[in-house]
Amino acid sequence: xxxxxxxxxxxxxxxxxxxxxxxxxxxxxxxxxxxxxxxxxxxxxxxxxxxxxxxxxxxxxxxxxxxxxxxxxxxxxxxxxxxxxxxxxxxxxxxxxxxxxxxxxxxxxxxxxxxxxxxxxxxxxxxxxxxxxxxxxxxxxxxxxxxxxxxxxxxxxxxxxxxxxxxxxxxxxxxxxxxxxxxxxxxxxxxxxxxxxxxxxxxxxxxxxxxxxxxxxxxxxxxxxxxxxxxxxxxxxxxxxxxxxxxxxxxxxxxxxxxxxxxxxxxxxxxxxxxxxxxxxxxxxxxxxxxxxxxxxxxxxxxxxxxxxxxxxxxxxxxxxxxxxxxxxxxxxxxxxxxxxxxxxxxxxxxxxxxxxxxxxxxxxxxxxxxxxxxxxxxxxxxxxxxxxxxxxxxxxxxxxxxxxxxxxxxxxxxxxxxxxxxxxxxxxxxxxxxxxxxxxxxxxxxxxxxxxxxxxxxxxxxxxxxxxxxxxxxxxxxxxxxxxxxxxxxxxxxxxxxxxxxxxxxxxxxxxxxxxxxxxxxxxxxxxxxxxxxxxxxxxxxxxxxxxxxxxxxxxxxxx
Numbered sequence: 204x205x206x207x208x209x210x211x212x213x214x215x216x217x218x219x220x221x222x223x224x225x226x227x228x229x230x231x232x233x234x235x236x237x238x239x240x241x242x243x244x245x246x247x248x249x250x251x252x253x254x255x256x257x258x259x260x261x262x263x264x265x266x267x268x269x270x271x272x273x274x275x276x277x278x279x280x281x282x283x284x285x286x287x288x289x290x291x292x293x294x295x296x297x298x299x300x301x302x303x304x305x306x307x308x309x310x311x312x313x314x315x316x317x318x319x320x321x322x323x324x325x326x327x328x329x330x331x332x333x334x335x336x337x338x339x340x341x342x343x344x345x346x347x348x349x350x351x352x353x354x355x356x357x358x359x360x361x362x363x364x365x366x367x368x369x370x371x372x373x374x375x376x377x378x379x380x381x382x383x384x385x386x387x388x389x390x391x392x393x394x395x396x397x398x399x400x401x402x403x404x405x406x407x408x409x410x411x412x413x414x415x416x417x418x419x420x421x422x423x424x425x426x427x428x429x430x431x432x433x434x435x436x437x438x439x440x441x442x443x444x445x446x447x448x449x450x451x452x453x454x455x456x457x458x459x460x461x462x463x464x465x466x467x468x469x470x471x472x473x474x475x476x477x478x479x480x481x482x483x484x485x486x487x488x489x490x491x492x493x494x495x496x497x498x499x500x501x502x503x504x505x506x507x508x509x510x511x512x513x514x515x516x517x518x519x520x521x522x523x524x525x526x527x528x529x530x531x532x533x534x535x536x537x538x539x540x541x542x543x544x545x546x547x548x549x550x551x552x553x554x555x556x557x558x559x560x561x562x563x564x565x566x567x568x569x570x571x572x573x574x575x576x577x578x579x580x581x582x583x584x585x586x587x588x589x590x591x592x593x594x595x596x597x598x599x600x601x602x603x604x605x606x607x608x609x610x611x612x613x614x615x616x617x618x619x620x621x622x623x624x625x626x627x628x629x630x631x632x633x634x635x636x637x638x639x640x641x642x643x644x645x646x647x648x649x650x651x652x653x654x655x656x657x658x659x660x661x662x663x664x665x666x667x668x669x670x671x672x673x674x675x676x677x678x679x680x681x682x683x684x685x686x687x688x689x690x691x692x693x694x695x696x697x698x699x700x701x702x703x704x705x706x707x708x709x710x711x712x713x714x715x716x717x718x719x720x721x722x723x724x725x726x727x728x729x730x731x732x733x734x735x736x737x738x739x740x741x742x743x744x745x746x747x748x749x750x751x752x753x754x755x756x757x758x759x760x761x762x763x764x
Contacts, residue, residue, distance in 0.1 A: 255339075257354035259364035261323050261500020263396035264414045270314035273297065273391070277307045285309060288324075288391040292452040293483070293501075296329060298387040303335060308376040309388060316343060320367040321394035322352075323360070324375065325501045327450040327483040330359040332387035336379040339363055341370035348374060360483070360501055367397065389450075392500070413437065413497040415445070417486045423505035424476075426723075427550030427595065431473045432458070434486035434499060439468035443491030447472050450483040450501075463488070477550060477593055477636075479508045508723035509552035511744055512764040515731055516557055518542035518757055523749035525737070527552060528764050531567040534559070543759045545589040547598065552723075552764030558589040562600050562608065573597055573611035581608070587629060588674075593636045601632045605643055605651065616640050616654030624651070631674045636681040644675040648686055648694065659683050659697035667694075674718045674760075678725055687719040691730050691738065703727050703741030711738070720763030731761035 273285030277299035287295040288309070299307055322339055326332050339352040351365040373393065377386060413436050420431040432455075434445045440463055447458040458472030476482060482504040490496035512526025520534035520543050534543060534557045541560030548555050554568025561584055562576025573596075576583060585603040592598065597611020604627055605619025616639070619626060628646040633656070635641060640654025648662025648669055659682075662669060671689040678684065683697020691706025691713055703726075706713060715733040722728065727741025735752040739745045752758065 255352035255354075255363060255365040257352065257361075257363050258357060259321060259362045261321065261362050261392070261394060262414075262416075263321060263394040264412045265498050265500075266313075266317055266319055266393045266395060267495075268392075272312045272314070274310045274312070275299070275308060277301060277309075277386070283387070288388040291390070293325065293328060293389045293448075293450045293485075294452050296326065296387045296389045297391075298329070298332065299385050301385065303377055303379070303381040303384060303386050305378050305380055306376065307386065308374050309386075309391070310372065310374040311391065312345070313371050313373070313393075316369050316371045317393070317395075318367055318369045318397060319373075319393040319395045321362060321364050321396070322373065322375070323362045323390075323392045323394065323500060324388045325361075325390045325392075325483065326359045326387050327481070327501070328389055329385075329387035331384055333357070333359055333361055334375065334377060334386055335381050335384075336377065338376045338378055339365070340374040340376060341368045342372040342374070343370055345372050348372075353378070359481075360503065362500070367395070390501075394500075411438070411494050413440065413488060413490070413494050415486050415488045415497045415499045417484065417499035417502045419484075419502070419504055423507050425507050425509055425551050426477065426479050427475055427509075427552075429473050429475045430504065431471055432484060432486070432502075433469055433471045434488070436463055436468040436488045436497070438494075439465065440488075440491050440494045441465055443489045443494065445470040445489070446487050447474075448485050448487065455484070460489075463491075475550075476504075476506045479506045481505055509764040511722045511742075512552065513720050513729050513731075513737070514546055514548070514555055514762050515735070515737070515749060515752060515758050516543050516546040516760050516762075517752065517755040518759045519755055520557065520559075521752075521755040522546075522555075522557070523752045525746040525749055526744060526764070529553075529568075531555065532565075534565045541584055544587055546760045546762040547589050547591050548762045548764055549591070550595045555762060556589055556591065556598060558586060558600060560584050560586050562586045564589065564598070564600070564610075571596075571611075575610070576600065576608060579608075585627075588631045590632050590634050590641070592634060592638050594638075599632060599634060599641065601629060601643065603627050603629050605629045607641075612638065614638055614654075616656075618653075619643065619651060628670075630672055633675055633677040633684055642675075642684070644672060644684075644686060646670050646672050648672045650675075650684075650696075657682075657697075661696075662686065662694060671714075673716055676719045676721055676728070678721070680725075685719060685721075685728065687716060687730060689714050689716050691716045693719070693728075693730075693740075700725065701741070703743075705740075706730065706738060709738075715757075717758055718761040720761045723764060729761060729763065731758055733757035733759075737761070 283298035288297040333356045340348040342348045444460040447455045461470040483501045487498040510527035512528035515523045520536045545558045554570035564575035566572040597613035600608040607618045640656030642656045643651040650661040652658045676685045678699030680699040682699030686694040693705040727743035730738045
């Protein structure tokens with residue numbers, strides 16, 4: 204939970220130029236004769252006119268925390284203990300376990316007087332729980348405190364800069380009540396921007412502090428795009444490794460223990476994300492010889508959804524696009540391949556796969572080819588759909604009898620023929636986001652689940668008797684699905700999808716709907732007819748019929764970006 208906004212404190216604040224100079228040089232602008240206030244516990248706090256910046260960036264050398272001890276006056280549970288904010292794990296946290304109230308504090312004993320000029324509080328896993336208003340206080344005896352910053356919180360990463368302080372104790376104290384949220388800190392750090400010590404010729408070994416910075420090749424990026432992170436250690440080390448972690452302390456796959464370049468001090472790794480949002484990334488340097496370990500501040504990588512758009516593919520393999528979708532090529536068909544029966548988009552909307560009735564797969568744009576049935580020597584003529592895995596590194600083909608074929612990283616979890624169930628009316632499938640299962644739908648709206656795929660309901664289970672279901676579409680979270688009939692009737696199941704309307708509900712009469720596609724944010728959907736008309740619901744833009752599609756009807760399928 205989180206805390207409330209506070210009115211700004213009326214401290215004497217230096218001018219913009221003086222503030223910048225003070226923060227750059229570490230000079231402290233202290234008001235002579237500043238008043239001292241007595242707290243309820245008998246401690247005193249001195250208010251001073253010190254320039255500070257409540258929206259700073261993490262920079263400098265991160266102080267080591269091995270000897271730090273955290274404390275609070277809030278009723279934090281054992282699971283939300285103050286020590287959790289110092290454990291290097293964004294998945295654990297300190298939390299007050301009660302609504303924000305003026306006077307609640309989080310305090311750290313550094314063990315010995317240390318010099319620092321920045322304080323950071325990160326709460327990416329509790330994004331609403333940032334401190335709405337707070338003071339930053341320092342002390343050398345834990346009794347007399349000096350306020351060095353008074354801030355109004357802005358979000359899940361609170362970073363405050365102030366002139367360099369040398370103190371043993373640091374306290375963050377709330378200055379305003381808020382009955383809506385708790386106060387949580389996933390990780391608490393202090394930084395120093397003092398110059399790194401220089402080495403001299405000596406028989407005495409000296410530990411040298413390092414600093415680690417982090418940047419990305421692009422920010423923001425789109426879901427599915429590859430992004431490269433570069434971490435740089437200063438001073439340039441003669442060895443050691445860098446590892447990259449996301450919020451929660453999870454290592455980014457393939458991005459741990461990367462050797463640091465001894466000429467550049469840098470190491471890189473690349474990754475992509477399957478969902479949108481703000482991703483917090485941190486780089487950690489291992490240290491080497493007399494060079495001390497260090498880590499970067501939390502870097503916010505923004506991942507956006509693709510812009511809305513869709514593709515239509517006709518039975519003879521022609522592709523048409525609207526919105527952000529782009530035509531990347533057509534697909535040849537023949538008597539041997541049979542007609543096109545399905546199309547599926549890549550995660551970032553920059554490519555697509557097309558499949559024909561005999562299981563021939565064509566990959567276009569950034570879609571990768573992982574194999575097809577003719578390449579395996581399989582002779583079929585009843586493939587009805589293609590569905591990619593959640594990471595786009597594989598796909599499934601399904602036949603009208605519920606038989607499955609897997610390619611790339613797609614995993615086999617069973618089939619209807621394998622279960623001795625004999626049908627010929629399967630029209631579509633959905634795979635689980637984690638790749639551990641999938642489900643099938645028949646023309647009657649019956650749903651079959653395999654692996655860990657969850658069953659949310661079916662039309663026969665609701666007592667509805669139909670024979671014209673044409674497609675199934677999953678929510679992006681995997682927590683539900685939509686069935687669409689040839690008349691444009693839409694049936695939603697589960698909590699992850701919403702009903703945005705249907706053609707019968709709009710008074711539109713048709714019997715040739717062949718597919719449905721969600722908008723990137725799940726806020727709407729398109730229905731495609733064999734005649735080339737596309738109907739929009741919810742936040743789906745209204746684009747109508749693509750130019751030229753009438754010359755190559757019927758439309759076989761639709762896919763959204």
